[in-house]
Amino acid sequence: MAIYNREAFLDHLSEKLGTPRHQKDKEPFTHINQLPEETLADLSADELLEMARNTSEALKVTFKVTSKADLGGVLDAYLTDKGDGQLILPTAPDKIKAYGLDDWTAAASNQRTVKYWDPKADRATNLATAQDSAMAIGFGDYMLAESGTITVPSSPGQGRAFNFLPTHYLCIVKRSNILPRSTQATKLYAQRLKSGELKTSNINYISGPSNSGDIEMVLIVGVHGPLDMTYIVVDDM
Amino acid sequence: MGIATSDKPLLARVKESEQDKFMQASVAKAQDAQHTKREDSRALLGNWEEWRELGEQIRQRAIAYLPDYLEEFSNNVDKNGGDVFFADTEADAVDYIQKIVKETGAKKLVKSKSMVTTEIDMDKQLLALNKGLALMETDLAEFILQKDNWDEPTHIVFPTLHKNRDQVREIFMKLGYEGDNDPEHLARFARKYLREYFLQADLGVTGCNFAVADTGMINLVTNEGNADLTMAIPKTQIVVMGMERIVPTMADAEVLDNLLCRSAVGQKLTSYVTFAGQQVAGETDGPENFHVVIVDNRRSEALGTQFQSILQCIRCGACINVCPVYRHIGGHGYGSIYPGPIGAVLSPILGGYEKFGELPYASSLCGACTETCPVKIPLHKLLIQHRMVYTDRLKMQGGLNNFMMEVIGIGTGFPFLFRSAIRFGRPGLRTMAHKTDRLTALNFIKDEPLVDKGPGLVGGWADVRDLPIPPKHKESFRSWFADHKQQQKLAQAQKDNSSDK
Numbered sequence: 001m002a003i004y005n006r007e008a009f010l011d012h013l014s015e016k017l018g019t020p021r022h023q024k025d026k027e028p029f030t031h032i033n034q035l036p037e038e039t040l041a042d043l044s045a046d047e048l049l050e051m052a053r054n055t056s057e058a059l060k061v062t063f064k065v066t067s068k069a070d071l072g073g074v075l076d077a078y079l080t081d082k083g084d085g086q087l088i089l090p091t092a093p094d095k096i097k098a099y100g101l102d103d104w105t106a107a108a109s110n111q112r113t114v115k116y117w118d119p120k121a122d123r124a125t126n127l128a129t130a131q132d133s134a135m136a137i138g139f140g141d142y143m144l145a146e147s148g149t150i151t152v153p154s155s156p157g158q159g160r161a162f163n164f165l166p167t168h169y170l171c172i173v174k175r176s177n178i179l180p181r182s183t184q185a186t187k188l189y190a191q192r193l194k195s196g197e198l199k200t201s202n203i204n205y206i207s208g209p210s211n212s213g214d215i216e217m218v219l220i221v222g223v224h225g226p227l228d229m230t231y232i233v234v235d236d237m
Numbered sequence: 238m239g240i241a242t243s244d245k246p247l248l249a250r251v252k253e254s255e256q257d258k259f260m261q262a263s264v265a266k267a268q269d270a271q272h273t274k275r276e277d278s279r280a281l282l283g284n285w286e287e288w289r290e291l292g293e294q295i296r297q298r299a300i301a302y303l304p305d306y307l308e309e310f311s312n313n314v315d316k317n318g319g320d321v322f323f324a325d326t327e328a329d330a331v332d333y334i335q336k337i338v339k340e341t342g343a344k345k346l347v348k349s350k351s352m353v354t355t356e357i358d359m360d361k362q363l364l365a366l367n368k369g370l371a372l373m374e375t376d377l378a379e380f381i382l383q384k385d386n387w388d389e390p391t392h393i394v395f396p397t398l399h400k401n402r403d404q405v406r407e408i409f410m411k412l413g414y415e416g417d418n419d420p421e422h423l424a425r426f427a428r429k430y431l432r433e434y435f436l437q438a439d440l441g442v443t444g445c446n447f448a449v450a451d452t453g454m455i456n457l458v459t460n461e462g463n464a465d466l467t468m469a470i471p472k473t474q475i476v477v478m479g480m481e482r483i484v485p486t487m488a489d490a491e492v493l494d495n496l497l498c499r500s501a502v503g504q505k506l507t508s509y510v511t512f513a514g515q516q517v518a519g520e521t522d523g524p525e526n527f528h529v530v531i532v533d534n535r536r537s538e539a540l541g542t543q544f545q546s547i548l549q550c551i552r553c554g555a556c557i558n559v560c561p562v563y564r565h566i567g568g569h570g571y572g573s574i575y576p577g578p579i580g581a582v583l584s585p586i587l588g589g590y591e592k593f594g595e596l597p598y599a600s601s602l603c604g605a606c607t608e609t610c611p612v613k614i615p616l617h618k619l620l621i622q623h624r625m626v627y628t629d630r631l632k633m634q635g636g637l638n639n640f641m642m643e644v645i646g647i648g649t650g651f652p653f654l655f656r657s658a659i660r661f662g663r664p665g666l667r668t669m670a671h672k673t674d675r676l677t678a679l680n681f682i683k684d685e686p687l688v689d690k691g692p693g694l695v696g697g698w699a700d701v702r703d704l705p706i707p708p709k710h711k712e713s714f715r716s717w718f719a720d721h722k723q724q725q726k727l728a729q730a731q732k733d734n735s736s737d738k
């Protein structure tokens with residue numbers, strides 16, 4: 001759109017620094033060490049899963065591993081546990097199919113009100129749907145073993161507020177997408193954004209439920225975002 | 238008021254802070270709790286020194302090529318459909334933000350925590366300029382401060398460290414809260430209160446931990462989720478960032494996020510680490526209008542000078558959490574929104590020596606801040622540099638010695654603080670010590686290293702004589718003296734007993 005007051009501002013900085021502008025590409029930048037890439041890089045798939053479980057549970061996340069065939073049953077049990085209330089799902093037909101959830105989504109709507117984050121609806125409608133939903137079941141890209149994190153880019157079918165407004169949040173991730181650390185996920189996102197394969201304005205790395213220590217440093221779980229989090233790892237994907 | 242939080246002189250502020258026993262106890266508790274969490278999380282990561290070197294390298298690179306990276310970032314924001322405004326001063330920044338408020342006809346503004354908006358006094362100025370505008374701080378701590386008649390923050394990471402649960406309850410009762418003082422109940426009330434407001438918000442203002450040059454996205458590191466709601470719900474978002482927040486790539490931001498989370502709160506990653514920017518086609522929430530205001534506000538005074546490294550700061554607050562002077566005088570004692578060692582270095586640059594020139598003297602110069610800084614800013618050396626500039630440039634030498642001794646008294650005059658300084662001083666000074674063949678009383682007996690170069694008082698002292706590193710806490714003179722006194726008392730008591738017989 002527009003950039004204001006830039007040239008004089010940057011010239012002033014350049015003068016203060018005592019170096020001319022437009023120099024950085026002449027001096028390529030490489031990291032002094034490879035610790036981000038090397039740390040935890042040698043863990044096996046089983047070790048990554050175990051680490052992810054431990055770190056997630058330490059964050060008070062409910063962590064479950066299931067097969068694609070049993071996924072629907074696990075989701076049913078989750079919904080029963082959370083009680084009544086509206087469920088919001090993403091509009092993601094490809095993912096719902098890939099996880100074998102076509103029949104499950106149809107059946108779920110017979111049990112309770114199921115709404116979708118709708119790419120064709122306007123902002124207010126989607127926000128109201130998310131706000132009115134007690135539960136959200138969404139899809140994550142990656143899980144980070146070191147920090148008990150799931151990563152979720154916004155998309156037309158699963159917007160930003162989908163991950164924040166509902167009271168209870170469940171995220172489904174493939175076991176083959178468990179990565180050691182945020183380093184690997186960030187590298188993948190940078191590549192996918194650069195190549196144009198991923199078009200998103202927002203990438204969330206979410207590690208457990210929202211929390212705060214602002215009152216006397218007492219840890220309070222559940223502040224503005226979801227009050228609780230559940231991660232489901234699909235073992236055979 | 239900009240970065241100043243008080244008009245009173247330093248010594249008066251310190252006297253006031255000394256009366257606040259709850260604050261002192263809270264700060265001590267927070268420092269101790271954070272110490273364990275921070276050090277454990279760093280130890281678990283491993284190779285902490287090498288991670289610090291990497292963090293330092295990334296920040297030094299960003300600052301050395303600041304104009305180039307800011308240019309790249311602004312080009313990318315522009316390409317993505319956003320607007321960028323470069324603000325020389327706080328007035329320029331507020332004028333631009335006010336222009337957006339007017340243009341969008343915003344009625345309800347939500348804000349997430351941002352030190353730079355506090356620095357430019359944005360909230361109060363916008364409220365004064367727009368009678369119909371409602372503005373809400375949504376970070377729990379900032380919300381408490383706002384509703385307590387805009388009380389000032391006392392820490393850059395834990396702004397309400399000076400408030401107890403009863404005070405928070407009283408503040409919330411004015412908003413309709415009827416429950417007890419349980420922090421969880423208080424937080425649930427804030428959640429409900431703010432959620433209703435969030436859903437009507439039409440303008441969101443956030444800060445930015447890092448701005449990523451090669452994507453035009455910003456990177457935010459938070460725990461509560463309010464920053465993400467601020468970026469999701471309103472149609473318009475304004476990001477206000479200090480110009481030094483820039484990093485070259487997402488990979489660089491990710492390294493710093495890891496250092497920041499561990500150093501600030503002892504977490505591997507906070508609950509929400511987000512990369513975000515202008516809404517893309519097909520998305521229904523997020524900002525349709527995305528503005529970034531890049532603020533200088535005297536930061537450029539540090540460029541090309543001995544203070545340039547302070548712009549590496551990632552605002553983790555670790556230096557505050559290890560500082561014995563902060564432990565004693567708390568945030569309000571500094572009189573700046575940036576307290577502790579980072580504040581004592583940054584405030585004279587942003588606010589001038591006339592107002593903040595004495596802050597660099599409010600230090601026990603133990604070096605613990607330098608030792609803990611995740612991006613290796615030599616904080617204690619910068620404090621010395623400030624003292625030199627203050628002395629030389631302002632030609633205040635005559636009055637300074639008396640004044641200096643009084644302020645140094647802050648660091649050494651209180652028994653507790655002096656004990657703290659000694660306790661922190663051993664690890665601090667150990668970094669400057671080395672083994673020597675020269676014999677002194679101490680290293681002759683104990684083969685201890687010596688300090689012969691050091692900051693400030695230490696430097697002056699070590700210029701003329703070798704300074705042994707402080708003894709371990711339990712062996713220090715004061716500890717010895719206390720023990721000795723105790724033994725004397727016991728001996729006297731025994732003597733008295735036997736003479737009674």
Ligand code: SF4
Nearest residue numbers: 550551553554556610
């Ligand atoms: S100076 Fe270093 S330790 Fe202090 S807040 Fe900044 S980055 Fe953290």
